[in-house]
Amino acid sequence: MSKPAKKKAAAEQPPVVTRDPEASVQDILAVATEEFAINGLSGARVDQIAERTRTSKRMIYYYFKGKEGLYQAVLEKAYMDIRALEEKAKLLDMEPRAAMRKLIELTFDYDETHPLFISLVSVENIHQAKHLTNLTSIKDVNQSVIRTLTSILERGRKEGVFRADLDPVDVHLLISAFCFFRVSNRHTFGAIFERDLSDPKLRKRHKKIIIEAVERLLEVRKG
Amino acid sequence: MSKPAKKKAAAEQPPVVTRDPEASVQDILAVATEEFAINGLSGARVDQIAERTRTSKRMIYYYFKGKEGLYQAVLEKAYMDIRALEEKAKLLDMEPRAAMRKLIELTFDYDETHPLFISLVSVENIHQAKHLTNLTSIKDVNQSVIRTLTSILERGRKEGVFRADLDPVDVHLLISAFCFFRVSNRHTFGAIFERDLSDPKLRKRHKKIIIEAVERLLEVRKG
DNA sequence: CCGGTCATGTACCAACCGGTCCAATTTTTC
DNA sequence: GAAAAATTGGACCGGTTGGTACATGACCGG
Numbered sequence A, B: 001m002s003k004p005a006k007k008k009a010a011a012e013q014p015p016v017v018t019r020d021p022e023a024s025v026q027d028i029l030a031v032a033t034e035e036f037a038i039n040g041l042s043g044a045r046v047d048q049i050a051e052r053t054r055t056s057k058r059m060i061y062y063y064f065k066g067k068e069g070l071y072q073a074v075l076e077k078a079y080m081d082i083r084a085l086e087e088k089a090k091l092l093d094m095e096p097r098a099a100m101r102k103l104i105e106l107t108f109d110y111d112e113t114h115p116l117f118i119s120l121v122s123v124e125n126i127h128q129a130k131h132l133t134n135l136t137s138i139k140d141v142n143q144s145v146i147r148t149l150t151s152i153l154e155r156g157r158k159e160g161v162f163r164a165d166l167d168p169v170d171v172h173l174l175i176s177a178f179c180f181f182r183v184s185n186r187h188t189f190g191a192i193f194e195r196d197l198s199d200p201k202l203r204k205r206h207k208k209i210i211i212e213a214v215e216r217l218l219e220v221r222k223g
Numbered sequence C: 001c002c003g004g005t006c007a008t009g010t011a012c013c014a015a016c017c018g019g020t021c022c023a024a025t026t027t028t029t030c
Numbered sequence D: 001g002a003a004a005a006a007t008t009g010g011a012c013c014g015g016t017t018g019g020t021a022c023a024t025g026a027c028c029g030g
Helices: A021-040 A046-052 A056-062 A067-087 A096-113 A115-126 A139-157 A167-185 A186-193 A201-217 B021-039 B046-052 B056-063 B067-087 B096-113 B117-127 B137-159 B170-185 B186-194 B198-216
Strands: none
Touching: A021 A046, A021 A056, A021 A067, A021 A167, A021 A201, A046 A056, A046 A201, A056 B021, A067 A096, A067 A115, A067 A139, A067 B186, A096 A139, A096 A167, A096 B021, A115 A167, A115 B117, A115 B186, A139 A167, A139 B170, A167 A186, A167 A201, A167 B170, A167 B186, A167 B198, A186 B117, A186 B137, A201 B170, B021 B046, B021 B067, B021 B117, B021 B186, B046 B056, B046 B067, B046 B170, B056 B067, B067 B096, B067 B117, B067 B137, B096 B117, B096 B137, B096 B170, B096 B198, B117 B170, B137 B170, B170 B186, B170 B198
């Protein structure tokens, strides 16, 4: 079914150059995300991205100025999407240990289901995050994880179930490192140790391990 | 014993074209390691590598066939160098808990002091490790870590200080992930959370954290 | 309906980049 | 010491790639 578009409905057969700026932008971003994640910044080809789009190379330069502009837009969008991570779960209502477990599971699952995001972050790190520093807005978004974590740790400490001498960012680092690495390094790790890290069986086991590791690390020890 | 000076510079200065194949190869490899680590496979420029070398582009093609051949050689060398990791320490003579702690420290310090290696591994993962699969030799080298770890865990289990239900590769994953991530993602993580992960103070704290996390994870629990 | 801005397609280019050709000169082999 | 092999240099090439000039239709305010 042809989309009737606007009021100018079907005179006979106009070439119907369905104009839709927003759709063009989103289309380009979606394709570019894949290309940059798979091939890296310099490895990705503008022509290839354009070809996979329903529009043309001209549009990429029209909307994003150039390859780097497109890359930066892709990066920003990818980082912004994490916002959806904790929003759907109301961690602050749960008791500390359950909240912590849930937070770990969310992180684990997010990384697992967003390999393109993981790749993009790796790419950006190779470029020493010099494009990321332009994007000040994403700091706030990402630091919300820390606020949540801080709150959970604080409540746990008050209830006497969590120790008090751990920095929330350090805890986040431990969780993030494990979840991220499993995905980012699945190819080399898999090749060397002959393991398929995408195996559901392993996934389940690894999720249990990181949860257990963090839980034990947070435990209060007397003496 | 003056060289048969080139006709152009016959008067003084013998050009002294000191031929040294081995040195040429090593020189190229060293420069290429940096370039590939910093710019990635497609981002690195053969001309740039050649220029930084004391030899010429021609030599790169002579010794390594092409850009990909050079990249593969760089990758192989980088992975082979890990062999030196545990060799110098005789972990098998130490009591299990001390050995485990030492192994973690070695991994932590190795990653910390070899950021180029970390970058290369990240680059290779973006390329889905398709160059690594050609290098079967490195599997053995890297699996020696697992053998060591297996032995430590086994002895610990027999002595009753370590639990028995953990896979050595999974334990290695936990350790490796933390140590690797700290370096591989130092730029994005640092930018977002405004932390300099190379700060010695943080380094010391993080080393303590990963050691403590693993130690606690390995503890035997009754019930 | 009409001028102006927005959106898009086509064709094209100049620079770059991986790779090679030709040849010289050193080192090794016999 | 001559032939053969190994190393090196420098110029050069052809395809690729990011980017642009130009034209043209589509939408919108008045």
